[in-house]
Amino acid sequence: MKRIIKSLGLGVLVLVGALMARPVEAQPRVGVSISFQTFYDALSPYGEWIDYPEYGYTWRPRVGANFRPYATNGYWIYTNDYEWMWYSDYEWGWAPFHYGRWFYDPFYGWLWVPGYDWAPAWVVWRGGGDYFGWAPLRPGISISIGIGTYNPPYDYWTFAPSRYMTSRYISRYYYPYRNNVTIINRTTIIHYHGNRGGRGGHYISGPRRTDVERYTGRIRPLSVRNSDRPGRASLSRNAVSVYRPTVERSSKATYAPRTVQRYDRSAIAPSQARNDGNNSRNTNRSELSRDRNVRVNTPPRREDAIQNRGAVGNNDIRSNNNRRITDNASRTRENNIGRTEQMQRQRVEHEQRAREARQRSEQERQARISEMRQRNEAAQQQQRAAEARQRSVQQQQQQRQAEAQRRAREVQAQRQSAPRVESRSQSRSFESRSSSSAPSRSAARSERSSRSDRRSR
Structure with a gap:
């Protein structure tokens, strides 16, 4: 019996150890898997694919001449899982702003190179004073531990006042790009890194939440949810839903866009x-x-x-x-x-x-x-001064009324006490006269008696 109990105990311990040794993913895996062909097919209606000599197939969006990645038609949101995330209003924004990298070509403009890893935004950050800025990462820049000596060109940077970091209309407050050199000299690179959880790798998460809240006030983070189909991200009260599938890393398969333009070197120089x-x-x-x-x-x-x-x-x-x-x-x-x-x-x-x-x-x-x-403060001060003067006038009037009432009471009291004093004085004078007349009468009697005695003699 003891042997059975011991064997059962050992089995339970082994089972518990196996459960504890199983790796736990920091993030649930997305059940959707795609290839580069998905990028080629999904983005073709919105732009042109160009066979670039250095990077292969690159994509140019069919947008206005003022387009800049991570600056046009979008804004920053703060999430619980990935901190700062670029929210794009483009229908195709689920891919070029979260996979791959952007670079600028003098003739073709901004071009996107597809990539395998998902991130909230592939940018590098700067901060300092009243400035927060970000710039797209060029292809080939690795962020395993740090970005090393990578220094984006000055015209890659987009700077905005710190107080508008959480604004949906942050594009209205960008500083002119001609001021970038001056602002770059006043700011420093931000090295805070984030982790993509179960997918591995790192990205630059941007400024700390507490640093931004000093300018914008309290920030309400959003949770990130998975969407089942590509398209524009949807934003609700407490969450944002984005399409972020896993990209297959297959070296044997050959993928290519259906329509490709050849890169013309004479046009660039x-x-x-x-x-x-x-x-x-x-x-x-x-x-x-x-x-x-x-x-x-x-x-x-x-x-x-x-x-x-x-x-x-x-x-x-x-x-x-x-x-x-x-x-x-x-x-x-x-x-x-x-x-x-x-x-x-x-x-x-x-x-x-x-x-x-x-x-x-x-x-x-x-x-x-x-x-x-x-003006409002001056008007309020004038109103407070007028109210103070009115209160002082009222207090003076009340004091005068109280003084007049006190005097009236005194006069009335004097009037009421005057007859009593007069009657007392009259009675006192009568008594004094009566008392003074009595000796005079007795003296007269004695004189008359003395006279009668002399006559009788």
């Missing part, structure tokens, strides 16, 4: 293309001059000269025509490039003017608000 065209024209001219020198130095025969004269003239005409065509094509290309550059400059100037106008309107609004507050 117009000055280089212009130099190449000039070099080709110079080469043609040197070859033509060399041929002419050969013909001049070698004296032809009369018959050959007569037969070749027409051919040489035709060749010269053809070469001149080709030269004119080449020159016209180069001028047209240069004019197109100049117009493109001019349009880009005009667009940048228009953006700067729009941002300056928004900034001026915001400053004017803040000035009006402060002026209204000052």
